[in-house]
Amino acid sequence: MNLKVNGKGPEENTCGKDYKKAPMMLVNEVSHLMWDNIKNKRGVEHPVSQRSGQLILMELAKRDGVTQLDLATATGLKAPTTSVALQKLEREGYVSRKTDEYDLRATRVFLTEKGREIDERIRRAIREEEARASRGIAAEDLETLIRLLLRIKSNLSEDSEEGQL
Secondary structure, three states: OOOOEOOEOHHHOOOOOOHHHOHHHHHHHHHHHHHHHHHHOOOOOOOOOOHHHHHHHHHHHHOOOEEHHHHHHHHOOOHHHHHHHHHHHHHOOOEEEEEOOOOOOOEEEEEOHHHHHHHHHHHHHHHHHHHHHOOOOOHHHHHHHHHHHHHHHHHHHHHHHOOOO
16 A cells, blocks of 8 residues: 655655644544534534444435445445444334335335434534634635545545555
8 A cells, every 4th residue: 555645655744753743643633523522512422322323324314215235335334234233223213124115125224203313413513513613714725625535535445445455
């Protein structure tokens, strides 16, 4: 895997030996700060502790009624992980599953009212925290940041798909 940024390896990067200034360390720290603020300052805690369950709820909020297989593909989760997470989410009342009326082999997954309520609460807290975090930053700078983060995500996804990680 190529860890060079602008032709320099991690040890040669502009952050030098101060790993806390390394881009990925900053991204990680910002992410943790955001979630800590949402939880501690806004009093909103995600009731679903497992990341797989959180990914499923976020995907269903975008596309409700998809099949389990489509859900696994969209979230990047393996089918068995998706199935176990859905069982837990269903037990907790966040989702319901129904056999597809046209294809009895397929199971469709739907957010319940409880699932929609938690999704909206979390999304509202994220929007508020993002607004706070981006105060004083020009719109074009935010667009550049988003473009760069998407490129980094793509780079890391490509490496992971190629089995290079």
